[in-house]
Amino acid sequence: xxxxxxxxxxxxxxxxxxxxxxxxxxxxxxxxxxxxxxxxxxxxxxxxxxxxxxxxxxxxxxxxxxxxxxxxxxxxxxxxxxxxxxxxxxxxxxxxxxxxxxxxxxxxxxxxxxxxxxxxxxxxxxxxxxxxxxxxxxxxxxxxxxxxxxxxxxxxxxxxxxxxxxxxxxxxxxxxxxxxxxxxxxxxxxxxxxxxxxxxxxxxxxxxxxxxxxxxxxxxxxxxxxxxxxxxxxxxxxxxxxxxxxxxxxxxxxxxxxxxxxxxxxxxxxxxxxxxxxxxxxxxxxxxxxxxxxxxxxxxxxxxxxxxxxxxxxxxxxxxxxxxxxxxxxxxxxxxxxxxxxxxxxxxxxxxxxxxxxxxxxxxxxxxxxxxxxxxxxxxxxxxxxxxxxxxxxxxxxxxxxxxxxxxxxxxxxxxxxxxxxxxxxxxxxxxxxxxxxxxxxxxxxxxxxxxxxxxxxxxxxxxxxxxxxxxxxxxxxxxxxxxxxxxxxxxxxxxxxxxxxxxxxxxxxxxxxxx
Numbered sequence: 472x473x474x475x476x477x478x479x480x481x482x483x484x485x486x487x488x489x490x491x492x493x494x495x496x497x498x499x500x501x502x503x504x505x506x507x508x509x510x511x512x513x514x515x516x517x518x519x520x521x522x523x524x525x526x527x528x529x530x531x532x533x534x535x536x537x538x539x540x541x542x543x544x545x546x547x548x549x550x551x552x553x554x555x556x557x558x559x560x561x562x563x564x565x566x567x568x569x570x571x572x573x574x575x576x577x578x579x580x581x582x583x584x585x586x587x588x589x590x591x592x593x594x595x596x597x598x599x600x601x602x603x604x605x606x607x608x609x610x611x612x613x614x615x616x617x618x619x620x621x622x623x624x625x626x627x628x629x630x631x632x633x634x635x636x637x638x639x640x641x642x643x644x645x646x647x648x649x650x651x652x653x654x655x656x657x658x659x660x661x662x663x664x665x666x667x668x669x670x671x672x673x674x675x676x677x678x679x680x681x682x683x684x685x686x687x688x689x690x691x692x693x694x695x696x697x698x699x700x701x702x703x704x705x706x707x708x709x710x711x712x713x714x715x716x717x718x719x720x721x722x723x724x725x726x727x728x729x730x731x732x733x734x735x736x737x738x739x740x741x742x743x744x745x746x747x748x749x750x751x752x753x754x755x756x757x758x759x760x761x762x763x764x765x766x767x768x769x770x771x772x773x774x775x776x777x778x779x780x781x782x783x784x785x786x787x788x789x790x791x792x793x794x795x796x797x798x799x800x801x802x803x804x805x806x807x808x809x810x811x812x813x814x815x816x817x818x819x820x821x822x823x824x825x826x827x828x829x830x831x832x833x834x835x836x837x838x839x840x841x842x843x844x845x846x847x848x849x850x851x852x853x854x855x856x857x858x859x860x861x862x863x864x865x866x867x868x869x870x871x872x873x874x875x876x877x878x879x880x881x882x883x884x885x886x887x888x889x890x891x892x893x894x895x896x897x898x899x900x901x902x903x904x905x906x907x908x909x910x911x912x913x914x915x916x917x918x919x920x921x922x923x924x925x926x927x928x929x930x931x932x933x934x935x936x937x938x939x940x941x942x943x944x945x946x947x948x949x950x951x952x953x954x955x956x957x958x959x960x961x962x963x964x965x966x967x968x969x970x971x972x973x974x975x976x977x978x979x980x981x982x983x984x985x986x987x
Contacts, residue, residue, distance in 0.1 A: 494672060495613045501668045502606045503630045505569060508576075508658040509599040510630070513542065513891065514638030514796075515654045517771050518785050521778040522651040523588070524929035531903050531927040533585040537592060538771065539700075539895040544596035545603075546889035547696040551689030553604030561605040561612070562673040566666065568601025573662035580652035591655070609673070639770065639796065643789025685737070691730040696889070698723030703896060754979040755866030758819060759886035761972050762859040764894025765826065765965055766799065769852070771895055772902060776838060776958055779928045780951045794846045795853035802857025810862065816980040819862035823973035825855040830966030834959045860887070866980065898961060903927050905957035913945035928954045 516538060524534055556564040575598055579591030645653040702719035734740035746752050770792060777788035809818045829852035836845055863886070907925045916924065916938065924934045924946065931950035935943040 498613050498672055499610065501665060501672055502565075502609050504661060504665045505565065505602055505669060506606045507630060507634050508572065508661050509602050510634035511638045511641065512595060512599070512655075512658070514634075514767075514770065515642040515657075516541075517767075517774045518639045518642035518789050519646060519651045519654045520771065521775060521929065522646055522785065525932060526651055527582070527585045527588065528933055529585040529588075529929070531899070531930060533589065534927070534929065535896060535899045536589050537585060538899070539891075539893075540589060541592050541596045541599070542767070542888050542891040542895070543696060543700050543893075544593060544693070545600050546885050547693040548596065548600035548689075549604060549885050549888065551686075551692065552600045553608075556601070556605050556608060560677050561608045562669070562675065562677060564601050565605040565609070565673075566669060568598045568605065569662055569666050569669065570598075572598030572602065573659060573666075574598075576655045576658040576662070580655040582652070595655075612677075637796070639774065639789040639792050640786075641789075643784070643786035646785035688730060688733055688737075688740075691726045691733070695723045695726030695730060698726060700893070700896060703893075703900075750979055751866045754976055755863040756886045757972065758823070758859055758863035758866070758976060760890035760893065761969060762823070762826070762856045762863065763887045763890035764897065765830070765969060766795075766853070766856045766860075766894070767891040768894040768898030768965065769830070769962070770795070772898055772958055772961065775928065776954065779932065780954050780958075781838060791841075792849070794850040798850040798853030799857040802854045802861065805854075805858060809858070815862060815866060816977060819859065819866065819980060820973045820977035822855045822858040822862060823969050823976060826852055826859060827966045827970035827973060829855065830962045830969065834962035834966065838955075898965075901961055901964070902957050905960050906953050909953035909956040911949055911953070913942065913949055915939070915942035916946060924950075 520534060520538065523529065523537070527533075529537065552564070571594060575591050575594030578594060579588055582588035582591055641657070642654045645657065698719045700723075702716050702723060731744050734744045747756075773792055774788050777783040777791050778785065783791065829848045832848050833845070833852070836848070838845065903926060906927060910925050910931070912921055912924060916934075920934055920937075924931045928950045931946060935946045935950075938946065
């Protein structure tokens, strides 16, 4: 999930208007259009998971990689791609990113197998990681006036929140009439409109930074993150031998250790790791990772609950989750107001506590008869998590000097992307593990197929399609019951962990004020 980044401006340091000044609002519209498919792509796939799982006969592990490889690669690529854009120019990097994103959308849309779809998602992550830093950089460079720049950045943040909000709804509407690949193909018309506009409206000559871009540092960061996530996936899922898990863990830890040491020794580091020595930044990062992870994981779990268990259509599932997304889109502005009135410590810890209570409540509610309480809980959950995300931004950006705002902003964005990826990983792996233990297979299921049915409810549905009608119906019923049990246990666990984080944040932000 992408979150608005707070940017410090110095009203005494205003440069003369540039040639871009007269067309600045057209540039803003163009870069926001370029940004829209990136943020929608982070949530639109959730609603298509059941459809593509059945169509491609994807395993649980493949589904997890299809979903979270995008956010996890983005977390590793944002900082290196941002520094590369500073050196070769934002226009060139943005156009390249848009081209890669468009090609990747075609690959993903027409993927005949799960592994080709995963490859398409990898390409999408590379394209998105080129686009996102350039969008923010172009906005900051185009709007010299601090007031106008703040307005432009606010609109950019609104597009980010709104894009994430409408992603499941757009996905559901598309799946009512088209196949699952349409959730990727929707990007192509936007690319065909945006690329010519960007090429025409942005000047070919622009100021670039000096210095050499170290590809070795970027590779260390990417390898370290992917290896650690792979270790977590396989370790929790029990899919690989223990030796493989330990080896992946050691590779990831070694790569990240070397990366961190290199950042401390080089003259132009990609990431200022000394920022981690500040308690408010560490706390803000923890909040960003946990809250964005919880939001992404809950959306994925609910999308499967609605379609697999309650037999809702993709559009109905998208509409069901709309309250959480709408509330998340409007929660940011309230966080700034409340932080100034009540203090960052109170707002941050209270928002997490409310989110915890909402998750605990949803774990005990019967979704077959939602009434008013379920939409209300979803709306309150989206609002509280959104406020928590903004509070993490205040904690991070308010704890650095103005000349380090860019480094802090990259760190913040990485936290959001890493949180979304890890949240989907933990929710997906935990859901699969709990489902395996809860599923009671009916009589008539062949012994050689029993293990295949236990991995996930998607696998259960795939297997049911190969069995006689009466056995298939009994298996689907058992799968629905097991998923509901797994869903309840998972939300209870998530609610408990976020409640503990609320207490930790209250203690850690003892001497931190909003904006300081």
